[in-house]
Amino acid sequence: AQSVTQLDSHVSVSEGTPVLLRCNYSSSYSPSLFWYVQHPNKGLQLLLKYTSAATLVKGINGFEAEFKKSETSFHLTKPSAHMSDAAEYFCVAGWGAQKLVFGQGTRLTINP
Amino acid sequence: GAVVSQHPSWVICKSGTSVKIECRSLDFQATTMFWYRQFPKQSLMLMATSNEGSKATYEQGVEKDKFLINHASLTLSTLTVTSAHPEDSSFYICSARANSANTGELFFGEGSRLTVL
Secondary structure (H helix, E strand, C coil), rough: CCEECCCCCCCECCCCEEEECCEEEECCCCEEEEEEECCCCCCEEEEEEEEEEECCECCCHHHHEEEEHHCCEEEEEEEECCCCHEEEEEEECCCCCCCCCECCCCEEEECC | CCCCCCCCCCEEEECCCCCEEEEEEEECCCCCEEEECCCCCCEEEEEEEHHHCCCCCEEEEECCCEEEEEECCCCCHHHHHHHCCHHHCCEEEEECCCCCCCCCCEEEECCCCEECC
């Protein structure tokens, strides 16, 4: 079965330090991949998406992600964390006409 | 980017009453919308896929008579929680896809917090 795994339920970093949120998918076929951010009591906002073009994808707010087929990964990174980055992050995958599959989410905490 | 509006943002109701939540795509037509339920500190759980002009497709374990979904137009889908009970209290989120391919990103509403007393 196709699935998405976010390896860390909670990540805590200091302001100004790099952020790494990990995401792996399980399937023989490469999916479309998305990262969304959710602030408390809000809907989800798209950060970036991969749809079989460039493997390094740049998104909003300084985030980027690299698709690595050999590792079936799509990790999200940011060089320098901001306090405003504190939120829940979801990795989402879609295969063909099937519905999207959500990861479990990673809560990012930024320490001053 | 495209905008999906969800209303109301917050609703409190008495047990036994019904509550309707609206999801509108404001600047694009959405033949398919999705309804999710999110429990505290958990991921989104897909409840149903709403198709314009036809019956919704419900996920396994979701009561279709409890959660009525109507997709009356290309820009509006509604979720009605019938005879609500405290266990129905949750955060409900809708989303819409901007194109028919699964490669199109989903645009999410701001969510609706339902509290059943």
